[in-house]
Amino acid sequence: MPFTDDAEDDILTRFRELTDGLDHEVFGGASETIDRRRPEPSAVQVLTVRVDLHHSTPPIWRRLELRSDLSLEDVHTVLQTAFDWAGYHSWRFAAGGAPFDDAAEQFLCASDVEEGEDPDGIPAGEVRLGELLQRAGDALEYLYDYGDGWDLGIMVEAVREAEEDDAPARATGGSRAAPPEDCGGLRDEEDLKTLLEDPAFFDVAALDLELWSGTTMLTGPEDDVVPALLVEPLTLVGRARAGQDLMDRALLLGDPLAPLLDSAVAPALRALTWFLERADAEGGIPLTGAGYLRPADVEAASGVLPQMADWIGMNNREVHAVPLQMFRTSLQRAGILRKHKGALLLTRRAKAYCEAGNVRELFLDSLVPSRYETEELAQVVLLTYVATTKPGLPLPMVEIARVLTAIIGPSESGPVTTGAILDLPAWHLLANTGTVTSRLSERGFCFSPEATSLAREALTR
The missing domain is CATH 3.10.290.30 (MM3350-like)
Known part of the structure; x- marks a missing residue:
């Protein structure tokens, strides 16, 4: 007995009701994504x-x-x-x-x-x-x-x-x-x-x-204002726990803080000035055949470098004076010093600042710029934590490493480590700023009031 048009329509309708929601691949067709969103409740x-x-x-x-x-x-x-x-x-x-x-x-x-x-x-x-x-x-x-x-x-x-x-x-x-x-x-x-x-x-x-x-x-309120240098790191870190940590620090930068007086800048930057003056002299700072500072210069630089204040040893060989060697290489990585014909000389950029009498500006500008984007982002994060941690208290290194891992991503060897943070040029520039008032064993990951103030100035100016 042949089906009527109405009977066929009824069968098709019933078939669709029975198969609604089933995986269409069972019937040889491609599966479809169903929109499962519903109108939000009238009350939260x-x-x-x-x-x-x-x-x-x-x-x-x-x-x-x-x-x-x-x-x-x-x-x-x-x-x-x-x-x-x-x-x-x-x-x-x-x-x-x-x-x-x-x-x-x-x-x-x-x-x-x-x-x-x-x-x-x-x-x-x-x-x-x-x-x-x-x-x-x-x-x-x-x-x-x-x-x-x-x-x-x-x-x-x-x-x-x-x-x-x-x-x-x-x-x-x-x-x-x-x-x-x-x-x-x-x-x-x-x-x-x-x-x-x-x-x-x-x-x-x-x-x-x-x-x-x-x-x-x-x-978070939409009107929050953070320094321009922190916009990219905050965007990259996103809204996970590490982003919250960084945002909390960024908001602290809005608290007013008197800048470091000009009269306090020169003594705070005496380690930097020692290298600037000698590198700007005729012939610059001569290096040994192996590329190290000469013993007399090692002894002289150690006398003004805060991180060398209680370093064990005679401090007459740069290879043994690790804080001094890290500071010197950081000046090169920051674009302040350059090697030329067996000597350390000022870069053109550094020389222009010195001739204009702007050592403070040279220091501030050197805390962030880098040839590598990831290093620059890392230094901005480091500055943020130095600027918002009370002088004399240790930086939360585990938290900083977590934030940097969220921004930069883990390497093949895993998440960012404390050692990677200690390798940043900005770390050594800031660690050798100001006056050391405690021994190395007590100082740990602490920074001076002068370093804290200059880190904040570099971020917010």
């Missing part, structure tokens, strides 16, 4: 979510309260803090499936958007959490570091209407320490015991305090 909600690190044994998880008006980029920032990661790898969210699934809707970090490999992906910063999660049982997937593959499942447990004093993010529960950055994807307790002092340790109160006090990067 607070979503209680449980976030689990997939395939971790025992389970590693966090319970968070998140406002629905956070962007997915904000949520990325919260997750980085919650799992104590550094934020310098690519990441994405996915709805309706796992990250990279063809049928799942993908929400991308800025680097993935720029590369254009997922043309249907949506920039995460343009999507609010409340467009995807609205009721208990709603879920979202997150992937960080495509190499290690830290995949997190986000499940809504409860929803309530937000109150006026609700923070953007809070931590209310969780279990176990998260795997450290760049550990190769390890997530089992036995493996993590080789990397963590106590894999079972998790302090929910400490995490909640960090989220509570660190919400400026989630809700």
Whole structure:
């Protein structure tokens, strides 16, 4: 018996109802990405979510309260803090499936958007959490570091209407320490015991305090003004934990501080002046056949170099006077001195400053410029921390290394190290500025008041 047109239409309609949402590849066609976003709730909600690190044994998880008006980029920032990661790898969210699934809707970090490999992906910063999660049982997937593959499942447990004093993010529960950055994807307790002092340790109160006090990067006022030199580093570091650390420091630079008096500049820069005067003399500063300062000059320079004040040894050979050698080579890397026919001479740039009597300007301009972009960015970050750390207190080297890794990215040998920071020319220029009032063993990573003031001036002028 032949089908009527109406009967055929009914069958096609029923077939579409039964197959709606199924993977179209089952029927030989290409899968389609469904737009899973919904209109945001009329009132802002607070979503209680449980976030689990997939395939971790025992389970590693966090319970968070998140406002629905956070962007997915904000949520990325919260997750980085919650799992104590550094934020310098690519990441994405996915709805309706796992990250990279063809049928799942993908929400991308800025680097993935720029590369254009997922043309249907949506920039995460343009999507609010409340467009995807609205009721208990709603879920979202997150992937960080495509190499290690830290995949997190986000499940809504409860929803309530937000109150006026609700923070953007809070931590209310969780279990176990998260795997450290760049550990190769390890997530089992036995493996993590080789990397963590106590894999079972998790302090929910400490995490909640960090989220509570660190919400400026989630809700930061648009009118914040930072020095022009910090715009690029802040843009590159993004909104993860390291970006928050750098932004906190940048905002401190807005506090008024009297510049160093001209009368204090000359004694503060006496190490620099010693080299300028001798390099500008006829014949410059002669070097030995091996390219080192001569013994008499080593002894004389050691007498004015703060870092040599308590250096052990006779200080008559540059190869043994390490702080002096690092300072001298830093003057060359900063474009102040140059080697020519077995002697150290002023560069044309340095000579022009000296002839104009602008040693202060020469020093300030030499703290940032570099032939290498990454080194210049690193020196701007270093200046920021020197300028915002109380003189006499040690710089937070681990934090600086984390910020630099987020900006520059890890090398083949891993994240930026303290040793790389100590190799920056600006470090040695500033470390030899001012008067030393304590022994080397006590001084550590501290800088003088004069160095702090000049670092701030170099950033904000």
